[in-house]
Amino acid sequence: EVQLVESGGGVVRPGGSLRLSCAASGFTFDDYGMNWVRQAPGKGLEWVSGINWNGGSTGYADSVKGRFTISRDNAKNSLYLQMNSLRADDTAFYHCAKSTVTYSYYYMDVWGKGTTVTVSS
Amino acid sequence: EIVLTQSPDTLSLSPGERATLSCRASQSVRSNFLAWYQQKPGQAPRLLISGASSRATGIPDRFSGSGSGTDFTLTISRLEPEDFAVYYCQQYGSSLTFGQGTRLEIK
Numbered sequence: 583e584v585q586l587v588e589s590g591g592g593v594v595r596p597g598g599s600l601r602l603s604c605a606a607s608g609f610t611f612d613d614y615g616m617n618w619v620r621q622a623p624g625k626g627l628e629w630v631s632g633i634n635w636n637g638g639s640t641g642y643a644d645s646v647k648g649r650f651t652i653s654r655d656n657a658k659n660s661l662y663l664q665m666n667s668l669r670a671d672d673t674a675f676y677h678c679a680k681s682t683v684t685y686s687y688y689y690m691d692v693w694g695k696g697t698t699v700t701v702s703s
Numbered sequence: 704e705i706v707l708t709q710s711p712d713t714l715s716l717s718p719g720e721r722a723t724l725s726c727r728a729s730q731s732v733r734s735n736f737l738a739w740y741q742q743k744p745g746q747a748p749r750l751l752i753s754g755a756s757s758r759a760t761g762i763p764d765r766f767s768g769s770g771s772g773t774d775f776t777l778t779i780s781r782l783e784p785e786d787f788a789v790y791y792c793q794q795y796g797s798s799l800t801f802g803q804g805t806r807l808e809i810k
Binding site: 617619626627628629632641677679682686687688689690691693694695696 | 736738740742746747748749750753759791793795798799800801802803804
């Protein structure tokens with residue numbers, strides 16, 4: 583079964599850091615680009631970051647550029663999002679999502695259920 | 704950045720009726736790289752349509768996508784009870800952006 587499972591969410595104070603992980607199974611992980619997409623409470627979907635199949639190309643939304651870093655470990659079939667300098671408006675449900683091609687800027691056919699990040703003092 | 708505007712924000716219909724959801728882009732979407740997703744409460748988004756009109760694997764044929772350039776439409780020909788959800792469009796012709804969503808609710 584094709585599956586993405588996120589972990590690492592939690593409650594953090596403004597200015598703090600968190601590292602999200604996404605474990606992939608059921609498909610050849612290093613054949614595909616990957617993305618992080620978030621959803622603030624009661625709001626719509628917002629693309630956060632993407633990475634190509636080998637990690638050689640990454641992209642970020644303006645809202646997180648310079649604060650978040652996406653990475654992947656193909657040997658471990660895992661995707662990561664290092665989040666620094668967290669702000670209240672980063673509070674959201676974070677999904678990892680699989681692209682259907684080797685790069686990330688494409689549509690996404692498999693989504694994880696997500697992990698919750700709450701930034702609050 | 705391409706901004707996607709969906710309309711209406713909320714659509715109230717009854718099972719068996721036809722639903723028409725709109726997605727308008729602030730500039731032309733390259734190669735009609737436009738996808739539609741369905742999201743139910745507490746669930747991850749589900750891919751319905753890619754390339755503006757190609758149904759994803761396992762998606763019933765009552766779902767159809769159309770449009771080109773800046774104007775795109777998702778049509779559900781005959782609503783089933785399980786179709787009531789939030790629908791998002793997403794363009795992937797220039798980076799990635801999502802529309803704000805249309806909530807399809809039971810009338």
